[in-house]
Amino acid sequence: MSVTTIGPSGGLTRDNLHFLLGALCAETGLDPTGAELIKFTNNAVFRLRTAPVVVRIAGSTAARDRASLVVRVARWLQGHDFPAVRLLPGFEQPFLLHGQMITLWKEVPCTGRRPDGADLAVLLRRLHRLPGAPDELPPWRPMREVRQRLDEPEELGAADHAFLLRECDEVEERLAGLRFALPPGVIHGDAFLGNVIAGPRGPVLCDFDGTGVGPREWDLAPVAVGRLRLDYATDDHAMLAEHYGVDVTEWEGFPVLRRLRELKLVTSVLPILRSNPSIRAQWEHRMRTFRARDLTTRWQPYR
Template structure:
């Protein structure tokens, strides 16, 4: 493939992803043969076959802009011996290559046991108690990421774009009126079970794109919304409540956080709607029910 530069505004096709994987492996001495694409939504994630390494390619402007933050948070957590994924040592990260942003991670082997709400609750309790978060963590501004996704959608109907823009305005106004009950501080920012890996030495946390300083209620909302909206096999929210000690759904501001979380779940794949056609059917289902204010129809995870 003769590509030398991949325009970040043009989206990432699977061909481009494999080109980038080969290029970063060539520059770092890794072997891309047999690598498996295990995720392709707002980021693309490859698991190498020849070494216990995960390659993460930012799939949107928002993800590219936050890659440096992700690296700083990961190193800070490692300094606290916090159970989280670790950067692959020996390289300056993030790696900027052909207009894209890439990070390299040590693979955490999955155990057969699925992580549950108790695992995530324990991780969050420990995270929320860590002293002295790294300097320069951004304040919680959840609409910034959503609006950036709306600025670079692939094949989004103008009417849907206008609706989602109005949603951003309305949710932002509602958020400004909330009175949070828990102390403000370090938050993970996207605390759902998909960001917990049941490693051989115990569960570890991953994906720090949304980490910053904000309301702790936001870290409790994803699992609660997942129980209400997504077709998950178990009641992880009940375990979260038991082991964290707070039921966010009992707080009067929860409906606003639910609306925000669902807006993020609808818009998360906008930058790859054309590049990754496998997500299109589920996105259309989510968009249709979200727009109809249907709060009962279940959603499936993006595959």
Template sequence: MTMTTDHAAEHAAGQAGGLTRDRLHSLLAAVCDRAGLASGDAELIKFTNNAVFRLRRAPVVVRIAGSSAARSRVPTVVRVARWLADHDFPAVRLLPGCEQPLQVEGHLVTLWKHVPEVGPRPGGGELAILLRRLHRLPDPPVDLPEWAPMAEVRQRLAEPEDLSAGDHAFLLDECDEVEERLAALDYALPAGVIHGDVFMGNVIAGPRGPVLCDFDSTGTGPREWDLAPVAVGRLRMDYPADEHTSLAEGYGFDVTRWRGFPVLRRLRELKLVTSVLPVLRSNPGIRSQWEHRMRSFKARDQTVRWQPYR
């Protein structure tokens, strides 16, 4: 589906680093031409921090970094994917035989083997197995970034689309407060490699079992953070099932019972609110849900349920 935009909005989006859907399809055609692939009938399956296309004429997924924050993480994504492949870890794999990442018209792009989803969706118990295995992997890349969640949030706040001055100031103040509270935390689990954005949407029901995807936030940091997104999802998101209980049981640690969890919850919600700021105008379909999240986040109302961005 393609959305039309007027020239002023197109120019403003380009100035802010955003990508409209029309521009995305043009860019996809250039990427596929470079890689020797056909872009016809490609399906846009995600458009938030990254734009993700599934090609119809080849088992390939194309991932286009949609902001400067996303672009800065692409080299790490490639290194992590190769490290996981070296250890035969169940994760999505880069498409072999082509340069990774590709640089096309000023954008960084990665190409991946498509993993067909078969059978029932994995649950928290399956995710616990993947996380335990990930956290035990040896020989991680020596240049993995240290966990720095506030730097990522502030980078998004540096390039927002259609964000009011009042909301911008509020979110910057929130960054300062959350960062101060994070610095005072005493973690219970040993630090190490973390995925950085572990929720059920980043687990695929592959033909050979569940696999992890999306390594934009992978680095070294507190393992509690890898357990927080599913816990926050149970409390905040309008999901049909509780995956947190089986994840906590399978992993052997319930992050919601740890005294630092309220800080991680606020951080996770801050990230869920700010994640789409660089494409807030470029992708107007997410505006209503973003406004819904922002209202309840500002009011510190933890009873309001959020829905996934569409």
């Protein structure tokens, strides 16, 4: 097979994703037959039909830059027997194929009950107490990832692009003025129920792209923002606040974290807006209401 580099911006079409999956399986001896694309947003995730394996392809420069960190975090968590997804053993990871970063994971069967805010609180409390974090864990720099995505948007109009850049500047300035109440430390970085899997032995945590050292309030913000903005059927925030012992919405800096979280929810899919047209209508809805500073209109998860 000739070596072809798939460009980092706008390159992850569905055809290219299947090409990458085939190339990976050819190298590892896995079988891509019948593989299911179960997620295609800031990362693309395949579930193999022929083996209990999940393939994760980084979907942006930000995600590619953090692939090696994700591997180190996963190994650190495994060393502490923390309930999290596990890398597929027997391979040096991450894989660099055709310019893309790919990782292999052991599939966690979703056989348990739906995880809730209480489950996430237990996981976060345990994570926040873990000793001996990897020295390479980066400090929390949330705007870096947002700006990286703004550097490689697909089909983003000039006016929207300029607005989002201004928004980055404003949110960054407000973040610099916050006085956090909780002690800083290791954070997951994207702690919402979509990153908790209902495993047969209990809930497990996944997706460590945002893991680093920063304010613990940030790990409590996604579920709180989800209650306020996304059209979820259950109030997981109340359970999270009760079982973690902190209600982040009562902290004076929460409106800034909410704005940051919503900015990330708007910009997370910019590198694949053209490649995955099924998300376009929801993105336009989010962008329109976010730009209008409409805090009440509900959003739907990207499908």
